[in-house]
Amino acid sequence: QWEAAYAPGHGGMVHLFEWSHAAIAEECEKMLGPKKWGAVQVSPPTENRLVGGQWWERYQPISYKLENRSGNHQEFADMVRRCNAVGVRTFVDVIPNHMCGGGGSGTGSGGTFFDAGSLDFPGVPYSRNDMNDNNCYTSSGNIENYGDANQVRNCRLVNLIDLNQGTEYVRGKLVDYLNQFIDLGAAGFRVDACKHMWPGDLDVIFGRLKNLNVRSGFKGTERPFIFQEVIDQGGEPITANEYTGFGRVTEFKYCMGVGSNTNSLKHLANIGPDWGYLSPMSSVVFVNNHDNQRGHGGGGHVVTFEESWALKTLTTFMMGHDYGEPRVMSSYYFSDPDEGPPGWQPNGFNGGFGCENGWVCEHRWRAIQNLGMFRGSVFGTGVTKWSEGWDNQIAFSRGNKGFMAINGGSSNWSGSIATSMPDGEYCDLGQGDPTDGGCTGPTIRVSGGQAQINVPTGDSPVSYISVSYTAT
Template sequence: MRYRRLLALPLVAVLAALLPVPAAPAAAAPPGTKDVIVTLFEWNWPSVAAECTNFLGPNGYGYVQVSPPQEHASGQQWWVAYQPVSYRIESRKGSRAEFQSMVTTCHNAGVKVLVDTVINHMTGVGSGTGWAGSTFTPYTYPGIYQTQDFHHCGRNGNDDIANYGDRYEVQNCELVNLADLATESDYVRTKIASYMNDLLALGVDGFRLDASKHMPAADIAAIKGKLSRSAYIVQEVIYGAGEPVQPTEYTGNGDVHEFRYGKDLGRVFRNEKLAYLVNFGEPWGHISSAKAVVFVDNHDTQREGGYVLTYKDNGIYALANAFMLAWPYGSPSVMSGYSFTNNDTGPPSNGAGKTNNATCFSGGWVCEHRWLVVANMVGFHNAVKGTSVINWYDNGNNHIAFGRGDKGYLTINDEDGAVNGRSYRTGMAAGRYCDVIHGSKSSATTCTGPVITVDANGWFTANIVAHDAVAIHSGAKIA
């Protein structure tokens, strides 16, 4: 199996994937539209703020997606953050004041803030006390909701969804016993919009709407209509073959996560041929590029296993992210979280359950967004934005190459042997460029890694070891 070779990646590929980019000096983000999202999964607010200043802004990330900020159920598992107890901005990740300070700091660094927003449901049906001390009993959240504000679908003995082929169950029964809000109710819509408007008042720029599939698109549209100002919206709608609820229903509200992208990309990198990627995107049945937010993995899929690639796949994961950031389909989202062996494991925390400060490559924090390949390819993505694919090449197997207009060029050799002395036609201006897979532009005339020379006709020649790549772009040209 091709998967077995991941255990024997060449040293150069492992180092290229795992060595971090040095933190750049604090600076305003470069001008222009930046659409790369980084999910700092379960990072606390002071750590997000520091990362916006020290790394995300200087390295060209456009948005930081933060985990749900509302008061949540008690517990150490990661998923308690997705069980709201109230809409107070108080969680294990920090206080309201820390949240607002984070938003301001990120904006000052040129980074917009996208909030993972849980509005389909409250906690699992039961009784308890939330992180900030709010109590709840089944279908009763004092000052917010009572039993009439929830769906009670009367199916399957416990009201849980059992049949994803039944639209009614998907949108009116409970997702794994979570109290399902009656989002058709104007009262519920108003309460949800009040929470989102509170976040907008704190300065956030948009929302990732969790479990959107379990709310009719019209309900989301009605909630959106109650917002105090415009905001970027991306909806979590997981595609299921033959299911009645489809991602395309939701594109009228905003962007939609294309879950097939990561699964298809992982399957190709693991078991198929990179040559198949020549038309990756809409021809594969994926939604419109203009509405898609794509990812190699996210916090859910990296815990599901299967074809999806994750940080545990090391070099091959970095190459998949490089392809995503170079390929013109959708808006890319980079995952960045913490290591785990148990799928329920929550973020690194202190004895009181409060999330620890994120120290990259230490204390369990993986920081995929700082991996050299990933961070440098964000710059590639920004440099080539708006250009088309040109000069596609493949060997019919696992060696591919393509240009992005006259702005950039990527070649990936995922074969088990080196490709030596091959020439590549780029369409780029003659000159010397940093290979951003292996290093960064360190001055007007120097790189920290290899230099690629493009001749007057737009060609360069390179040796590429097995399971490695070369990438150049206009923003990494040196004198």
């Protein structure tokens, strides 16, 4: 459950945070598929508590029915089918740790009744006996001390009603919850709040999941890709390593690692286990995520769309380097960290480099949009021929499949750089798009193990080429 079942030639995932199912389906067809991204991570599609429109209300499950502001069951199914048809996988954000916040009653986004005072969720159904309150010994019933693994797992995370994954009944419901997505053609899961569940319980639950669906075009032997959210920045008894036996784990140290080296890119050459991070096979890496871009979930300086230049260089590095499975955050603008998404969906892709009306769409930026193609075409190779310029500039190859140069300096970087790419003339995917046998932008010539580069500063300070995209 560590390998993403990406279509050949596709790579990397994009988190289309708060996009509707219908808008994602269109983005797959117009942008993610043609640009050969590997997968989309979608916001939680299950029925949630309606708190007040904040983005985070979607992390408060009421039932496992597919109905909330992203769309309904049929729209979800349509999205997964249309994305698969163009080689883009769907990874679903799932929340097995808890239900909604304690107290009060009402109806969820799908019209299902719940009573969060008496712990009754008839939509599943779950009731008091399925919860962990009796296994929690803090006076508030909430997690009070991250230094105590027992309370981190058995008490409530910010008063969210905690499920007991140790019981056969709850395990069965959670397996059904996840399998419904596999039946619909999804290829994996971002699993929320895994630090707050016992590794042994997760091992059992993930082990019971179905193989990916043959009717959706999978081979029948592929396992769902599992990546677990565990914030491990050191200093707590629970570590990310406890979770690598049954899936990947989000490597939060990476956000700080790249974020503190925007002005010294050369230090990133050996980012990974040498820095005390998870093994390459165990990690999912990202420059920022939906929590830390707005001050939730973990500390330290992270680079976001607010620092667009640094985000472009770091994202290109992440997608080009061979450490970890990368995820690109696609955001909307906000002034209040609780603020929900704009009341409308992003405009359709027309070849441009962003979105309008409140959506950032980092994944469409000139520097970033072709990184899926690059990643997909260098699969199976490692970093070779690392080199450095004089002004915060780095370049490296991916064996004989690809080459990239990143200009973190203040003027153009041109010259001749060693590469393990074969001779040829290639489309510079950081500056233009491949056309049938050509390129809408500049090309890079490789001959005798040297690439002739001219990487600008400014809007797209990166160049990258792959043997799959030649220009003749």
